[in-house]
Amino acid sequence: xxxxxxxxxxxxxxxxxxxxxxxxxxxxxxxxxxxxxxxxxxxxxxxxxxxxxxxxxxxxxxxxxxxxxxxxxxxxxxxxxxxxxxxxxxxxxxxxxxxxxxxxxxxxxxxxxxxxxxxxxxxxxxxxxxxxxxxxxxxxxxxxxxxxxxxxxxxxxxxxxxxxxxxxxxxxxxxxxxxxxxxxxxxxxxxxxxxxxxxxxxxxxxxxxxxxxxxxxxxxxxxx
Numbered sequence: 001x002x003x004x005x006x007x008x009x010x011x012x013x014x015x016x017x018x019x020x021x022x023x024x025x026x027x028x029x030x031x032x033x034x035x036x037x038x039x040x041x042x043x044x045x046x047x048x049x050x051x052x053x054x055x056x057x058x059x060x061x062x063x064x065x066x067x068x069x070x071x072x073x074x075x076x077x078x079x080x081x082x083x084x085x086x087x088x089x090x091x092x093x094x095x096x097x098x099x100x101x102x103x104x105x106x107x108x109x110x111x112x113x114x115x116x117x118x119x120x121x122x123x124x125x126x127x128x129x130x131x132x133x134x135x136x137x138x139x140x141x142x143x144x145x146x147x148x149x150x151x152x153x154x155x156x157x158x159x160x161x162x163x164x165x166x167x168x169x170x171x172x173x174x175x176x177x178x179x180x181x182x183x184x185x186x187x188x189x190x191x192x193x194x195x196x197x198x199x200x201x202x203x204x205x206x207x208x209x210x211x212x213x214x215x216x217x218x219x220x221x222x223x224x
Contacts, residue, residue, distance in 0.1 A: 008079045011171065015084055019144030019176030026076050027125060027167040034067035036127050039096040039190050050211050056103025060096025062192070063216040068094055071125055072194050080171040081121040081196045082223040089121070091219035092205040093195040093212055099135035101186030106179035108140060108153035116149060116175060119201040123171045127190040131163035135183035137170065138162070144176035151177065196222075 007023070014021035027035070042062035046053045053059045062068050071077075072091050081089060099105075111122055130136040140157040142148045151157045161181060162170060172178060183189060197205050199221055206218065 004076065007076055008083075011076070011080045012083045015080065015171065015173060018139070018141040019148075020139050020141075020170055020172040020178070021080055022162060022164060023076055023080065023169040023171065024164060025167050026074060026169040027071055029167065031067050031071060032127060032166055034065070035071065035125075035192070036190065038062045038065035038068055039098075039127060039192075042096060050213055054103075056100050056105075058096070058098040058100060058190075060098075061213055061215070062096050063094045063214060068192060069216070071192060074169075077123060077125075077169055077171065077194075078222050081123070084118060084121045084171070084173050085196070085198050085223070088199040088221050088224040089196045090199060090202055090221055091194070091216075092120075092197045092202065093193075093214055094216075095193055095213070096190060097193050098188065098190045099180060099183040101183055103183060104135040104180045104189075105182035108138070108157075108159070108177040108179045110177060111172075111174035118174060120174055120195055120197045121171065122174060123169055123192075123194040123196075125169045125192040125194060126164060127166055127192070128188040129165045130168075130189050130191075132161050132181065133183075133185035134187040134189040135181050136162050136189070137178055137180050139172070140177035144173040148177075149175060153177065153179075199224075
């Protein structure tokens with residue numbers, strides 16, 4: 001039987017050391033089929049989003065689905081988010097993303113608005129198995145802190161490409177360098193892109209809800 005306290009401690013250690021943590025099997029198996037159904041039902045063309053999306057990705061509006069809401073509130077995921085943010089926080093966005101065949105490649109980048117600023121935590125909840133053939137995310141471990149913050153893609157930091165199964169979730173510090181790879185095999189690689197923000201930054205996310213196609217009611221506060 002899994003020990004939640006031990007799993008949370010392992011995730012916290014990985015987040016501190018590497019800037020990301022892979023939570024294997026975090027999504028309960030009975031949720032996977034409803035999540036995949038929600039992804040397919042919510043898939044929208046780029047032109048149907050308030051701000052057009054990249055053509056080499058599929059994007060899904062699924063934030064009203066109850067299975068999605070349950071996934072965003074998994075205790076192990078909330079514990080990992082709180083470990084990074086160290087402050088009360090809220091769920092501010094969740095959408096579906098999948099790299100199309102031949103697409104999805106990204107340059108290494110940070111999601112933080114400025115170096116060393118941590119207002120948000122991102123997570124990718126995978127609905128299909130993932131690895132180098134179908135556009136898995138690569139990370140440059142340790143680039144979220146100290147000397148690593150000065151590194152850029154052109155500096156050529158060592159990277160690792162994650163591999164895992166449907167039901168895994170990766171949580172990342174927004175200062176770690178990362179980027180999706182190209183889906184060369186064309187195999188499914190659906191995921192939920194989940195964003196949590198500290199309560200003190202919530203107002204600015206609320207102001208852009210329509211632009212980001214956020215339809216869910218404002219989230220409760222976690223970690224208070």
